[in-house]
Amino acid sequence: MGNTFGHMFRVTTWGESHGDAVGVVIDGCPPGLAITSDDIQPDLDRRKPGQSKITTQRKEGDKAEILSGVFQGRTLGTPISIVVSNNDQRGKDYDYMQTKFRPSHADFSYQAKYGIRNWKGGGRASARETIGRVAAAAVAKKILSEEYGIEILAYVKQVWNIVAEIDLSSVSIDDVESNIVRCPDQQIALKMIDQIEKARKSGDSLGGVVEAVARGVPAGLGDPVFDKLEADLAKGVLSLPACKGFESGLGFGAVAMTGSEHNDPFYMEDGRVRTRTNRSGGIQGGISNGEDIVIRAAFKPTATILGNQETVDEDGNASTLEGRGRHDPCVLPRAVPMVEAMMALVLVDHAIRQRGQTGSLV
Numbered sequence: 001m002g003n004t005f006g007h008m009f010r011v012t013t014w015g016e017s018h019g020d021a022v023g024v025v026i027d028g029c030p031p032g033l034a035i036t037s038d039d040i041q042p043d044l045d046r047r048k049p050g051q052s053k054i055t056t057q058r059k060e061g062d063k064a065e066i067l068s069g070v071f072q073g074r075t076l077g078t079p080i081s082i083v084v085s086n087n088d089q090r091g092k093d094y095d096y097m098q099t100k101f102r103p104s105h106a107d108f109s110y111q112a113k114y115g116i117r118n119w120k121g122g123g124r125a126s127a128r129e130t131i132g133r134v135a136a137a138a139v140a141k142k143i144l145s146e147e148y149g150i151e152i153l154a155y156v157k158q159v160w161n162i163v164a165e166i167d168l169s170s171v172s173i174d175d176v177e178s179n180i181v182r183c184p185d186q187q188i189a190l191k192m193i194d195q196i197e198k199a200r201k202s203g204d205s206l207g208g209v210v211e212a213v214a215r216g217v218p219a220g221l222g223d224p225v226f227d228k229l230e231a232d233l234a235k236g237v238l239s240l241p242a243c244k245g246f247e248s249g250l251g252f253g254a255v256a257m258t259g260s261e262h263n264d265p266f267y268m269e270d271g272r273v274r275t276r277t278n279r280s281g282g283i284q285g286g287i288s289n290g291e292d293i294v295i296r297a298a299f300k301p302t303a304t305i306l307g308n309q310e311t312v313d314e315d316g317n318a319s320t321l322e323g324r325g326r327h328d329p330c331v332l333p334r335a336v337p338m339v340e341a342m343m344a345l346v347l348v349d350h351a352i353r354q355r356g357q358t359g360s361l362v
Contacts, residue, residue: 005133005236005239005345006028006345006346006349007349007353008028008349008352008353008356009026009027009028009029009140009345009348009349009352010026010027010028010349011024011025011026011027011132011133011136011345012024012025012027012132013129013130013131013132013133013136014132015086015124015128015129015131015132016118016120016121016123016124016126016128016129017086017118017120017121017122017123017124017126017128017129018086018094018118018120018121018123019086019118020085020086021083021084021085021086022083022084022086022128022129022131022132023081023082023083023084023131023132023135024081024082024131024132024133024135024136025079025080025081025082026069026079026080026081026082026136026139027079027080028352029069029075029077029080029139029143030075030077030143030352031074031075031076031077032074032075032077033074033075033139033142033143033146034073034074034142035066035070035073035074035075035080035139035142036066036070036073037063037064037065037066039138039139039142040064040066040082040135040138040139041063041064042138043134043135043137043138043141043337043340043341044062044063044064044084044131044134044135044138045062046177046334046336046337047062047130047131047134047334047337047338048060048061048062048334049328049334051180051334052180052333053180053197054180054181054193054196054197054200054328054329054330054333055180055328055333055334056327056328058088059087059088060086060087060088061087062084062131063084063085064082064083064084064135065082065083065084065085066080066081066082067081067082067083068080068081069081075139080139082132082135082136084131084135086128093121094119094120094121096322097119097321098119099313099314099315100311100312100313100314100319100321101311101312101313101314101321102303102304102309102311102321102323103303103309103310103311103321104300104303105122105125105303105304106122106125107119107122110123110124110125111314125241126241127240127241127242127331127334127338129241130240130241130338130341133338133341133342133345134337134338134341136341136345137340137341137342137344137345140341140344140345140347140348141340141344143348143351144344144347144348144351147351148216148218148351149216150214150215150216150217150347150351151214151215151216152212152213152214152215152340152343152344152347153171153172153173153176153212153213153215153340154176154210154211154212154213154336154337154339154340154343155171155175155176155182155183155184155210155211155212155336156181156182156183156189156192156208156209156210156332156333156336157183157208157209157210157211157296158208158209159181159183159192159195159196159206159207159208159330159332160192160195160199160206160207160208162188162191162192162195163188163209164183164184164185164188164189165185166184166185166211168211168213168292168294169292171184171213172184176336179193180193180333181193181196181332181333182332182333182336192208196329196330197329199329199330200329203305203306203307203323204301204305204306204307204329205301205302205303205304205305205327205328205329205330206301206302206329206330206332207242207298207299207300207301207302207330207331207332208298208299208330208332209296209297209298209299209332210296210297210299210332210335210336210339211294211295211296212294212295212296212297212339212340212343213292213293213294214282214292214293214343214347215292217282217288217290217292217293217347218288218290219273219287219288219289219290220287220288220354221287221288221347221350221351221354222283222285222286222287222288222350223286223287223350223353224285224286224287225286227286228283228285228286228287229283229286229287229288229293229346229350230248230281230283230286230295231286232346232349232350233246233248233293233295233342233343233346234246234248236342236343236345236346237295237297237339237342237343238297239342240297240299240335240338240339240342241331242299242300242302242303242331242335243297243298243299243300243335244298244299244300245296245297245298246295246296246297246298247295247296248280248281248282248283248293248294248295248296249278249279249280249281249282249283249294250262250279250281251281251296254279257279262279263279264276264277264278264279264280264284264291265277272290273289273290274290274291275289275291278291278292278294281293281294281295282294293343293347295339295343297335297339299331299332299335301330302327302328302329302330302331304323304327305323306322306323307322307323308320308321308322309321309322309323
């Protein structure tokens with residue numbers, strides 16, 4: 001329950017933070033797609049822990065192994081199973097919190113729902129679960145790029161109160177990957193890194209915003225009423241660990257505008273309907289309009305901090321909890337490929353649904 005995402009392109013993730021492995025099963029991938037683990041690995045490397053001084057120091061290779069659904073380098077149309085082993089497990093680091101609830105973690109809510117929980121590193125609620133999403137999205141991205149000409153790119157727009165202003169039309173993957181915080185603005189990136197380092201050294205944490213753009217999306221993707229494109233994007237992105245907010249287009253910024261200020265005027269360009277502005281973020285009426293799709297995701301500060309925090313144990317007794325283990329002082333740099341992943345999974349699902357419904361993408 002709740003572990004499968006998508007309609008036509010369906011992914012089911014499995015595994016816990018300190019179990020033997022994590023992974024994903026993809027169902028609905030079209031046959032004949034050229035895919036190997038080499039196509040999956042780059043995004044897993046962007047997501048993996050221990051990649052810089054501002055991420056958790058857990059050391060994992062996160063090497064993807066394709067177990068099924070691919071033969072001689074091409075997809076069969078049958079379920080694709082991908083597994084990644086957990087090699088740097090330190091479940092003993094969490095022995096001290098077997099019966100205590102970490103503030104702002106999923107410990108209490110999981111216990112309330114199931115009556116049992118895996119207390120080692122957060123279990124299923126850990127961001128390690130997103131390995132399966134990112135692996136599946138690597139397949140989705142290849143379909144979107146090769147068959148539909150769609151490109152997805154995300155980056156860190158804000159850390160704490162430090163905000164970058166980025167030109168969405170020109171930002172590239174090289175710009176994003178040019179520094180460890182994944183902010184294309186080099187000067188702002190230095191300030192972000194410095195602030196994250198200060199938080200880490202003081203045992204605290206920071207939140208922020210990831211912005212993402214999908215280029216080349218044709219008009220017509222999305223379904224009324226409950227499967228609106230931005231509604232599915234919101235569900236996908238908000239399902240990411242630590243994500244607490246979502247907006248598309250100008251989002252909440254639109255509330256301070258009038259209709260005449262916010263509306264996107266139409267015009268014709270080379271036989272194609274375009275909008276002169278893109279305040280709608282490429283989606284109108286829940287359906288793509290052919291402009292770039294722009295979304296933002298807000299992530300809270302990492303819940304695990306090193307100072308003593310007030311809590312209770314499973315019996316309701318007042319207690320104090322001291323944060324330990326290996327954790328990101330800021331999830332934003334590693335959240336970038338995760339946001340891209342959910343965007344890709346939503347778009348490929350809607351593209352395949354559109355083709356099934358009309359016989360073509362547009």
